[in-house]
Amino acid sequence: MTDLEIYIRDLDPTALETWLAGHLDALSVTSVGTKGVLKGQGGIQGERVTISVYPNAVGKRYACLILEGGKLPWETDLDCARSAWEHLQTEIRCSPGDWKEGDPVQDEKWWRLDERGEQLAIWN
Template identity: 60%
Template sequence: MQDLEIYIRDLESSAVSDWLASHLDEVELRDEALAERAVKGTAWYRGHGVRVTLYPGAGGKRFTSVILEGDDLPWASDLDCARSAWRAMNTEIRCSPGDWKEGEPVEDERWWRLDHRGEQLAVWN
């Protein structure tokens, strides 16, 4: 199973549903309560089920974590997914560069940051 995770700054509640609906089929996501709690949903991609989970307040109060899990997804990497989200929402998107592993120290951890300045590796804070 593949999983992708991106972080969206100042996410507007319908923006993620609109973005996902342009890439996935039958997106069911109740994102109206986004500011309060985790939001779970489902979708389909090429006949495969996709789990969608949003965690508001992840990585600081202004970011929402978006996790997509499925056997087949429209993007090959977190960065590909982040690029798509950036084009659709025009707000700062962050994602892991893919080389960090759970349990490793985070003091020098770098993340891809996509915003109006372009794409760059940056320390989260």
């Protein structure tokens, strides 16, 4: 199973749903959990995609979107972030792909996509 993870600043849930519906079949929200966590699913080429949205994942401004499945609409977090930025027009962040759980985070760089373009930056 593959997963993609991006962070969306000032998430507009309606815009997120519209963007995902353009890439996934049979998009649906299956549950709303504690603290506003959204769970849903969709499909691509007959394969199920699980969707999780964690509001306020980083501070109060960034929501985390995780897509999991055997087949996903994008190959990498950065591909997903580019697509999200194009549609949502709000700052999107994602890992450059070389970070692994347990690695030190003090100098960790993230892709930041916004009206200034794409840049590798320290989160804060």
